[in-house]
Amino acid sequence: MSGETSLVTSSSQPSRRLFLAASGFALLGGAGPAFAQAADRIVVAGGVVTEILYALGLQDRIVGVDSTSQFPPQALKDKPNIGYVRALSAEGVLSLKPSLIMLIDGAGPPDAVALLNESGVKVAHIPDGLTPQGVAAKIVAIGAAVGAQEPAARLAARTSAGFAELSALRAGLPKPKRVLFVLSLQNGRTLVGGRNSSADAVISLAGGVNVATEIEGYKPMTDEAVIAAAPDVVLMMGNAGAHAIPPEELFALPSFSQTPAAAGKRLLRMDALYLLGFGPRAPRAARDLMAALYPEAAIPPLKAADAP
Structure with a gap:
């Protein structure tokens, strides 16, 4: 379909292989590096995608977000709201004259997504990984889509370090709640x-x-x-x-x-x-839930930074 670029989540830790796989995303469909470089007007449908773009310092390139983009709070205050991620209007999205549309898995309805795919505007379909490896791949892939590969790789590495700390904390827990x-x-x-x-x-x-x-x-x-x-x-x-x-x-x-x-x-x-x-804050969110589930275990804060 015209303008569509698909992405497959990697199951590996952030590494050169993951970086190259996500970078290859920009080359699919004949988009090439110009795809990322030209993405100066980004419309986002997916709160985690907005969160990651802000964490990468790319908020000035965003010209529209969906109603689930509630972190950071200024996203919905500063950017036009295109509506709920699963109830998008293709006309509303295209009225913002985007050079790149970023859609998280599950964005819809299908008819609206089909119209966006056929609009001639580049569309990045972002898989919503729910594992530590999937979160890292999501971050790196978003960076590849917008020409921010290096900062995305760093953010993915920090996030993965947080997940590694979390794994160590799980090993010391009492009987599971x-x-x-x-x-x-x-x-x-x-x-x-x-x-x-x-x-x-x-x-x-x-x-x-x-x-x-x-x-x-x-x-x-x-x-x-x-x-x-x-x-x-x-x-x-x-x-x-x-x-x-x-x-x-x-x-x-x-x-x-x-x-x-x-x-x-x-x-x-x-x-x-x-x-x-399941963005850069996911290790800290899981740690906070762990601390609430097991108050007797005195769960320490994570040492790894989960955002710039």
Whole structure:
């Protein structure tokens, strides 16, 4: 398709091989180095992509972001908002006259993405890796797309160093805590994060056990299943609205009142993009979750810098 460039996530640590693989991304589809050099008007759909571009110091080249671009906070204050990442308008994106459109995996709807691919504007499709290797590859690939290979490689290396520290901390943890991530509670439906979700990935990185792995992705869980899952801790996003239920109300619900978490009203909240974004802050977010899950372990701060 015209203007489309695809990218494959590497499973290796940041290295010369990873750097060359991500750099090759700019050469696909006949784009060549001019692709990256000409990307002086970037429209981004994907909060983690915005976060990485800011971490690379490229915010002045961004001319539009989507509504999930909530870190750093000034992104949505300073840049035009193109709407929700999964509900984009091709016309709205193209009205900003971008020279490069960066789309995280899952951006949509498909019809809008197809129009963007056929617009003649270069489109970078960024895979949303949920592993330490995937995060490093994501950072390096974004750097390759915009001609910032060297700073991206440095940022990826720092992020990987943070993940390595995190791995060492996991090795010293006590018995793993059983965690249920609740995305929302609406109309009597408990929407949770199952296997292959970003919630599942961060729980594992933090040394916990996701009790909803019989579910794929983000789906409803029955009251009976919540009781049977027996979580020690319930994890939710720290946003307002549907996610703002206080512990007293949550653990008064019939399903949650019968869980081990109810005994100590163990409800943890963390900022959504920080917890689930899987960008340069991911090692620190997983460390903070680990510290909250295991207060008795006195988890130290990470020494590795996770951003410039």
